[in-house]
Amino acid sequence: MATYQSEEHYLASLVPPSAAGTQLGRRNFLKGTAGAAAALTLPGLLAACGSDDKSTGTSGAKASGTVTIGSYSSDAVPKKALADVFAAFDAKGTAKTKVNTVDHNTFQEQINNYLQGSPDDVLTWFAGYRMRFFAGQGLAGDISDVWDKIGGDFNDAFKKASTGDDGKQYFVPFYNYPWVLMYRKSLWSERGYQPPKTLDELKTLSATMKKDGLAPIAFADKDGWPAMGTFDILNMRINGYDFHVSLMAGKESWEDAKVRTVFDTWKGLLPDHQPGSLGRTWQEAAQSLVQKKSGMYLLGTFASQQFEGADLQDLDFFAFPEIASEHGTDSIDAPIDGFMMAKKPKNEAAAKALLEYLGSAEAEKIYLKTDPGDVGANKNVDTSGYNAVQKKAAEIIGATNNIAQFLDRDTRPDFASTVMIPALQDFIKNPNDINGLTSSIEKQKKSIFV
Amino acid sequence: MATSGAPPVVPGPLGRRAKRPHRRLVRLSRGDRITLFVMAAVPTLLVLWLVWLPGIASVVLGFFRWEGVGNFDTATWVGLDNYKNILTNYPPFKPAIEHNIIWLVALFLVPTPLGMFLAVLLDKEMRLSRFYQTALFIPVVLSLALVGFMWQLIYSPEQGLLNQITGGHTDWYGDPNINLWAVLVAVCWKQTGYVMLLYLAGLKAVDPTLREAATVDGATETQTFFRIIFPVMRPINVIVLVITFIEALRAFDLVWVINKGRNGLELISALVTQNIVGEASRIGFGSALATIMLAISSVFVAVYVRYALREEDNS
Numbered sequence: 209m210a211t212y213q214s215e216e217h218y219l220a221s222l223v224p225p226s227a228a229g230t231q232l233g234r235r236n237f238l239k240g241t242a243g244a245a246a247a248l249t250l251p252g253l254l255a256a257c258g259s260d261d262k263s264t265g266t267s268g269a270k271a272s273g274t275v276t277i278g279s280y281s282s283d284a285v286p287k288k289a290l291a292d293v294f295a296a297f298d299a300k301g302t303a304k305t306k307v308n309t310v311d312h313n314t315f316q317e318q319i320n321n322y323l324q325g326s327p328d329d330v331l332t333w334f335a336g337y338r339m340r341f342f343a344g345q346g347l348a349g350d351i352s353d354v355w356d357k358i359g360g361d362f363n364d365a366f367k368k369a370s371t372g373d374d375g376k377q378y379f380v381p382f383y384n385y386p387w388v389l390m391y392r393k394s395l396w397s398e399r400g401y402q403p404p405k406t407l408d409e410l411k412t413l414s415a416t417m418k419k420d421g422l423a424p425i426a427f428a429d430k431d432g433w434p435a436m437g438t439f440d441i442l443n444m445r446i447n448g449y450d451f452h453v454s455l456m457a458g459k460e461s462w463e464d465a466k467v468r469t470v471f472d473t474w475k476g477l478l479p480d481h482q483p484g485s486l487g488r489t490w491q492e493a494a495q496s497l498v499q500k501k502s503g504m505y506l507l508g509t510f511a512s513q514q515f516e517g518a519d520l521q522d523l524d525f526f527a528f529p530e531i532a533s534e535h536g537t538d539s540i541d542a543p544i545d546g547f548m549m550a551k552k553p554k555n556e557a558a559a560k561a562l563l564e565y566l567g568s569a570e571a572e573k574i575y576l577k578t579d580p581g582d583v584g585a586n587k588n589v590d591t592s593g594y595n596a597v598q599k600k601a602a603e604i605i606g607a608t609n610n611i612a613q614f615l616d617r618d619t620r621p622d623f624a625s626t627v628m629i630p631a632l633q634d635f636i637k638n639p640n641d642i643n644g645l646t647s648s649i650e651k652q653k654k655s656i657f658v
Numbered sequence: 659m660a661t662s663g664a665p666p667v668v669p670g671p672l673g674r675r676a677k678r679p680h681r682r683l684v685r686l687s688r689g690d691r692i693t694l695f696v697m698a699a700v701p702t703l704l705v706l707w708l709v710w711l712p713g714i715a716s717v718v719l720g721f722f723r724w725e726g727v728g729n730f731d732t733a734t735w736v737g738l739d740n741y742k743n744i745l746t747n748y749p750p751f752k753p754a755i756e757h758n759i760i761w762l763v764a765l766f767l768v769p770t771p772l773g774m775f776l777a778v779l780l781d782k783e784m785r786l787s788r789f790y791q792t793a794l795f796i797p798v799v800l801s802l803a804l805v806g807f808m809w810q811l812i813y814s815p816e817q818g819l820l821n822q823i824t825g826g827h828t829d830w831y832g833d834p835n836i837n838l839w840a841v842l843v844a845v846c847w848k849q850t851g852y853v854m855l856l857y858l859a860g861l862k863a864v865d866p867t868l869r870e871a872a873t874v875d876g877a878t879e880t881q882t883f884f885r886i887i888f889p890v891m892r893p894i895n896v897i898v899l900v901i902t903f904i905e906a907l908r909a910f911d912l913v914w915v916i917n918k919g920r921n922g923l924e925l926i927s928a929l930v931t932q933n934i935v936g937e938a939s940r941i942g943f944g945s946a947l948a949t950i951m952l953a954i955s956s957v958f959v960a961v962y963v964r965y966a967l968r969e970e971d972n973s
Contacts, residue, residue, distance in 0.1 A: 316937055317935060317937055320726055320727065320937060320939050324727065345725075345727040346728070430832065430921075432918075484829045484833070486832050486833075486834065486921045487832010487833060487837075487917075488829075488832065621937040621938050621939070622725075622937075622938035622940045624938075625932065625936055625937060626933055626938050626940060629920065630749060630750050631749075633920060637834055648747075648749055651747050652743075652748070655739075655747055656940075
């Protein structure tokens with residue numbers, strides 16, 4: 209869940225953008241509450257109201273004027289980093305940017321209505337199934353011509369992650385970040401801990417940490433999605449990347465012994481996880497690592513946003529240890545964040561000029577200077593400015609064969625949010641009924657994947 | 659709007675009526691008729707558009723499978739599948755129903771008697787009663803979302819007031835075994851003031867001669883209240899009954915602010931929102947949930963309407 213700063217933010221989060229403006233002002237908020245009430249009963253009508261056509265794009269025209277950007281980068285660090293990038297684009301004098309920033313979780317939840325309403329010209333979004341879904345619905349703009357210009361700067365994996373089911377490109381990758389086990393160097397050297405290479409070593413290390421009065425693995429799942437990272441990595445370590453992909457695509461049975469093994473292994477690790485995770489946000493769990501109350505934390509390296517100054521220098525991490533030798537450590541979750549273009553942008557020429565700029569090594573360098581947890585998607589990005597975290601993250605991603613996007617980006621959003629979130633939370637509450645849990649997931653999956 | 663031509667006509671009939679006071683039957687002028695028509699038609703259309711149309715659309719959508727993208731022609735008819743799935747294949751549904759029922763029972767057992775009791779006390783016109791009245795009523799004015807934030811300060815596991823005082827480490831909002839009760843404390847705190855105000859208004863309206871008569875007949879204070887005052891306040895009792903049902907069914911804001919209605923705080927309204935408003939967009943499934951909620955509410959609405967109509971006939 210988002211930790212809303214105010215009641216207005218919270219209420220505004222309920223409002224479909226077709227009813228509210230993108231700004232969370234009082235007027236829009238009032239306007240929005242009426243819409244929210246109607247949305248509970250009548251989403252279709254609202255969606256239909258919002259889908260009227262705006263002016264058509266001016267393809268091929270020279271870029272000028274203003275380009276609007278819908279951004280979910282509401283946390284302080286990425287928000288500033290993005291603002292720097294847009295300021296640099298403004299300075300080029302091609303077109304002016306206007307950013308509408310919306311709370312991250314709110315933006316995600318509204319995306320459906322937002323894209324069908326009157327979206328900004330360019331918007332922040334994710335690669336993978338989540339991008340292909342909207343591209344397939346005709347809600348994203350084809351930017352294959354932008355890729356003709358920037359394509360040489362990206363390796364194939366990124367191009368594939370930006371391509372829709374129809375073979376056209378709909379996405380400009382900006383950065384990604386690996387999901388790893390993070391720890392504090394000073395604490396580990398003081399206690400003589402070593403990064404574990406196998407599951408058994410991880411368990412031994414956890415036992416030692418418990419004796420030392422630490423919570424071995426920090427854990428938070430109030431928002432519902434962080435536990436997906438644990439499931440993903442265990443699944444890929446035990447069953448491999450290919451099984452992950454087909455399981456997420458709904459092609460495998462969740463009642464398969466392979467999936468049960470994943471939950472069973474997780475059950476063995478749960479006592480080493482920080483208790484009370486369902487009431488904790490990832491920020492709070494990361495803080496426990498900062499305060500040396502926990503030993504390590506499995507999360508995306510964006511958790512480094514919670515580390516400042518000397519603490520950031522002290523942050524180190526390693527890939528989740530091997531479980532099954534045939535898969536080693538050959539897969540990792542490293543979700544790609546980037547930008548999409550609206551289906552019918554008001555200023556298409558400027559939107560494409562901006563996207564081309566965002567795909568450049570220069571734009572990424574500016575961004576990564578401020579946001580310490582991510583690594584650039586562009587293969588020519590200047591890494592000399594990378595801090596230790598970024599260098600190591602790039603190294604780990606580079607050394608891993610299979611890059612997954614994350615459970616909720618690799619599967620249907622309705623399955624991820626209405627089935628997997630409650631299921632994983634149930635598992636954390638009661639890890640003993642694995643058979644009941646997996647058969648319930650499978651039954652629900654069948655009702656969604658039709 | 660079409661009413662713009664009407665106001666100048668209004669002084670007309672009044673003036674005429676003043677000249678001819680003997681005439682009982684007043685013919686409506688054309689302007690009056692237009693005004694009346696517009697006054698009846700505009701609200702009717704609004705109600706049709708904002709209440710009936712969405713209501714019926716929800717029921718209809720409940721029989722479809724639709725991802726909420728594009729026109730309605732992308733929806734497929736699935737008959738009762740959504741309902742079948744809700745009842746047999748949707749783990750959060752059962753706890754949601756249970757929590758709504760617990761919510762309802764709690765609202766009846768705690769804030770209703772407590773609010774009534776406080777109203778009786780305040781009705782005694784003791785010193786500072788205005789102050790108490792205001793203090794107890796303030797939570798009602800606050801939105802539930804805001805109430806959620808205020809109680810967060812009390813319940814927060816690390817910095818919260820409650821754990822600081824007791825020295826405990828209870829995660830009041832996070833522990834699925836207790837978070838519903840923690841939330842209900844906040845809800846009852848708010849609801850008490852509302853019930854209190856309703857009963858206070860009711861008590862003020864009770865004819866004082868009834869009390870006098872009871873005193874003359876030698877009734878005790880308790881007897882007077884339960885045998886005379888309480889039955890006289892029947893309309894207030896019905897209103898309190900109805901608002902309690904409504905509050906229990908529409909409960910949503912607080913659990914949504916806390917954790918989006920998951921992990922021990924499932925409510926039907928939250929499930930509807932999770933399925934419809936979020937990225938998930940299981941519009942048909944969510945509409946079926948909303949229809950179930952509508953069906954339950956209709957029972958109480960029907961009871962209330964029947965009562966209201968009977969009252970009208972009696973008067």
